[in-house]
Amino acid sequence: MPPKLTRTIVLVGMMGAGKTAVGTALARTLGVPFLDSDEEIVKAAQMSVAEIFARDGEPFFRARESEVIARLLAGPPAVVSTGGGAFMSAANREMIARLGVSVWLQAGLELLWQRVRHKNTRPLLRTADPKRTLSELFETRAPVYALAQVAVEAEPGLSIEDMAQKVVAA
Ligand code: S3P
Secondary structure, three states, rough: OOOOOOOEEEEEEOOOOOHHHHHHHHHHHHOEEEEEHHHHHHHHOOOHHHHHHHHHOOOOOOHHHHHHHHHHHHOOEEEEEOOOOOOOOOOHHHHHHEEEEEEEEEEHHHHHHHHHHOOOOHHHHHHOOOOHHHHHHHHHHHHHHOOOOOOEEEOOOOHHHHHHHHHHHH
């Protein structure tokens, strides 16, 4: 029997860290719902993340993101995957620490790049040099992700199920 979850697990970390994939497997293992903050924002706005950034700007997206996280944390214990920028907000971090437990899915830059390079869904990577942009985000964000309550490292050979088990163990 998996342990009974008493607080919502909030997965944080860079784009490409596997938050959605691992979160889905983790929620299945724990027998709780899986929720994804990006998906909730998209559902409410009826627009893609890229469209929201283009039409309303990043601050608008960030405000919706904080609202969604607050709403999800107010619900029953679940596994919540957040967008890569969500944990950069001190207010979000405080809310997550108070009502849930933050888990940083830690992955190396090369692995992240291999996972995101062929996708065009992330507006922050629509730059002249997306690899460099990813690397800069990685450098500035890693010390903030390190404030998470738990860190779990994604090694290249590990399956999604293995990663979910690692989070349960941690
Ligand atoms: C972002 C990551 C994306 C999405 C948006 C901004 C970021 O989510 O929220 O494009 O700031 O790193 P994923 O981490 O799920 O790709």
